[in-house]
Amino acid sequence: xxxxxxxxxxxxxxxxxxxxxxxxxxxxxxxxxxxxxxxxxxxxxxxxxxxxxxxxxxxxxxxxxxxxxxxxxxxxxxxxxxxxxxxxxxxxxxxxxxxxxxxxxxxxxxxx
Amino acid sequence: xxxxxxxxxxxxxxxxxxxxxxxxxxxxxxxxxxxxxxxxxxxxxxxxxxxxxxxxxxxxxxxxxxxxxxxxxxxxxxxxxxxxxxxxxxxxxxxxxxxxxxxxxxxxxxxxx
Numbered sequence: 001x002x003x004x005x006x007x008x009x010x011x012x013x014x015x016x017x018x019x020x021x022x023x024x025x026x027x028x029x030x031x032x033x034x035x036x037x038x039x040x041x042x043x044x045x046x047x048x049x050x051x052x053x054x055x056x057x058x059x060x061x062x063x064x065x066x067x068x069x070x071x072x073x074x075x076x077x078x079x080x081x082x083x084x085x086x087x088x089x090x091x092x093x094x095x096x097x098x099x100x101x102x103x104x105x106x107x108x109x110x111x112x
Numbered sequence: 113x114x115x116x117x118x119x120x121x122x123x124x125x126x127x128x129x130x131x132x133x134x135x136x137x138x139x140x141x142x143x144x145x146x147x148x149x150x151x152x153x154x155x156x157x158x159x160x161x162x163x164x165x166x167x168x169x170x171x172x173x174x175x176x177x178x179x180x181x182x183x184x185x186x187x188x189x190x191x192x193x194x195x196x197x198x199x200x201x202x203x204x205x206x207x208x209x210x211x212x213x214x215x216x217x218x219x220x221x222x223x224x225x
Contacts, residue, residue, distance in 0.1 A: 044215075097205070097212055098143075103155040103157070
């Protein structure tokens with residue numbers, strides 16, 4: 001079973017460029033999340049979705065946007081990347097909000 | 113605001129000793145408390161969780177205890193082994209507009225021979 005997958009696994013991006021990080025799950029989970037992981041700061045929530053068609057802002061949403069057109073996909077877009085967005089990004093899903101989260105393998109993004 | 117605090121940030125123990133990691137949370141409505149293990153370069157994975165209707169849960173060498181009155185929960189690893197070396201994260205659902213999992217800042221556990 002695939003579970004939850006992210007693409008790409010790593011990317012180097014020029015500042016000012018846009019990029020979409022992809023996330024797909026095949027577990028029919030209602031809730032999906034995007035976290036960024038930075039050394040010493042743990043996992044910080046960027047955006048979330050509790051069901052297809054709805055999204056919400058997390059702790060650090062500025063500079064990012066998401067959409068949830070269907071249950072399986074939850075892409076994260078950086079409209080104009082800045083160096084402070086250099087991080088490891090994890091997508092996750094759960095049956096519902098506040099329940100066990102399953103993580104993708106992560107995307108390492110470097111903005112130069 | 114509502115948050116989850118985790119201590120210590122780093123922990124070094126000798127193989128065979130026990131390790132304890134503690135977390136406190138601020139939202140009294142939180143009812144689900146998972147612990148995740150993240151090995152170097154890998155994704156976080158759930159190792160144990162507890163719900164608010166019990167005070168302790170065990171799974172082999174791992175246990176989690178919950179004190180709802182004090183709003184803290186702890187991860188206990190006994191008879192530590194080198195493969196326990198990793199970063200451990202606690203989490204709790206913080207209510208607001210919706211109950212989203214908020215993570216602690218992590219504890220880097222090093223088990224030395």
